[in-house]
C-alpha cells in the first residue's frame with residue numbers, strides 16, 4: 001500500500017472529517033471524536049497533523065490497535081511530507097529547560113523529599129500538575145505525611161543489633177525491604193520510557209512493582225521489562241464492561257502477575273485542581289473569546305470515564321470466579337470494611353486514600369491501621385488477611401512505624417515518580433538505596449534486628465488521632481528567652 005502524503009492528511013482537519021497521525025500512521029478518528037474521554041478539543045487541535053507527542057504520555061502504544069476499528073487505520077504516512085509545526089517555546093518553557101540544565105547532582109539528593117524538590121523545578125507543568133495534585137484542598141495529601149509525625153518511637157537499648165535483616169514476605173513473595181512500588185498512572189508524563197524505568201529499579205532492589213491499569217506503557221511492555229523471577233502485581237480499575245475487565249485480569253494472570261489489587265476508592269476520580277489547571281493552560285483554551293471551554297478535567301478525568309461506579313461487595317465472588325490470583329482491595333479506609341473484606345474471603349487490603357487524590361479529609365492510612373489491627377486481633381482475624389498501607393511514606397521511619405502497627409508492607413508512589421522524572425532509573429535506584437540505608441540505621445536505633453520484632457510497644461501513638469492540633473505557641477520561650485529574638489541587652 002502506497003504511503004499517504006502529509007498534504008493529503010492535512011485536508012482532513014475538521015470535526016466532520018478528522019484524520020490524525022500517530023507513530024507515522026494515519027487514522028480516521030471522526031466517529032471516535034465524541035467518545036474520546038479527554039474531550040474532542042484535544043484531538044481537533046491535532047486534526048490533519050502529527051499528534052504523536054501529545055498521544056505518547058497518555059496512551060499505551062497498543063491503544064489504537066486495541067480500541068480503533070481496523071477500517072479507520074489508513075496506513076503509513078511519508079513523514080517527510082508532513083509539515084513540522086514550528087513550536088515557539090513559551091518563556092516559561094525556556095526557563096524550565098534552563099533549570100533542567102542546572103539540575104543538582106544526583107548524589108546531592110539525600111532523602112525522598114529532595115527528589116520532589118528537584119522534580120517540582122524541572123518537570124513540565126502538566127506532568128507536575130498530574131503527579132503532585134490531590135483532591136480539593138489537599139488536606140489529606142498533607143495529613144498522610146503529617147500523621148507519621150504524630151507517632152513517636154519507644155526504642156529499646158542494649159540489644160545486639162550488629163546484624164540487621166529487614167527482608168520480609170508480601171503475599172508469599174520474599175522481598176528485600178518492606179515497601180513496593182505502588183500503581184501510579186501515566187509514567188511517560190515524567191519520563192519518555194515510562195513505567196518500565198520503575199520495573200528495572202524494582203528488580204535491582206528486589207521489591208515488587210504494582211502495574212497500573214492507566215499506565216503509559218502497555219501492560220505487556222511492563223511485564224516484558226521484568227527479569228527472571230521478578231514479581232509484579234496488577235492494579236485494576238474495574239470497567240463498566242465486565243468482559244473487558246475479565247480479559248484484562250485473565251491476561252494478567254496468564255502473563256504471571258502474582259496478585260490482583262482492585263482499586264475500590266475511586267468510583268469516580270477525585271477533583272485535582274492542579275491537574276485541571278495545567279490541562280486548561282496547555283490546551284490554550286481561550287475562554288475570553290466566548291468559546292465553549294473544554295470540559296476536560298485534566299488528565300485524570302480524561303482517562304478514567306470507563307471506571308464502574310457501580311462496583312460493590314456483590315462483585316467479589318465474580319472476581320474469585322475469574323482468577324486464582326490473590327485478591328487485594330486497594331483503598332480501604334475504615335476497619336468495618338477490613339472486616340467485610342476478611343468475610344468476603346479476599347487475601348488482603350491496602351489501607352489507602354489514593355495519596356489524597358480522592359476524598360479530601362479521608363484519614364491517613366496509618367491512622368486507619370492503628371484502628372484496624374487491634375480490632376482484627378480481637379476477632380482472631382489478624383492472620384486471615386495481609387494489611388498494607390500507602391500514602392505519605394517518605395522515610396524508613398514511616399515504614400517501620402507502619403510495620404510496628406501491623407502492616408505487612410507499604411506502598412510508595414510519588415517519590416519514585418519524582419526520582420524517575422528528575423534522574424531516570426538512576427534516580428529511582430538512589431531513592432530505593434536511600435530508604436534501604438535509612439532502614440538499616442533506624443532498625444538498629446530502635447533496637448530491632450528483623451521485621452518480626454517490630455510491634456506496637458515500640459511506639460507512642462497517643463497523639464495519632466489528634467488531627468492538626470499543633471502544640472500551643474510557647475511565647476515565654478520565644479520572646480523572653482530566645483536569644484535570636486531578644487538578644488541580651490548590655491547592662492548600662
Ligand SMILES: Cc1cc2c(cc1C)[n+](S(=O)(=O)[O-])c1c(=O)[nH]c(=O)nc-1n2C[C@H](O)[C@H](O)[C@H](O)COP(=O)(O)O
Nearest residue numbers: 131182183184185212263354355390391392412413414
Ligand atoms: C501519585 C499518583 C497516585 C496514583 C495515581 C497517579 C499518581 C500520579 N493513579 S491515578 O492517576 O489513577 O490517580 C493511580 C491509579 O491509576 N490507580 C490506583 O490504584 N492508585 C493510583 N494512585 C494512588 C497510588 O497508588 C497510591 O495510593 C498513592 O500514590 C500513595 O501515596 P504517595 O504518592 O504519597 O506515596
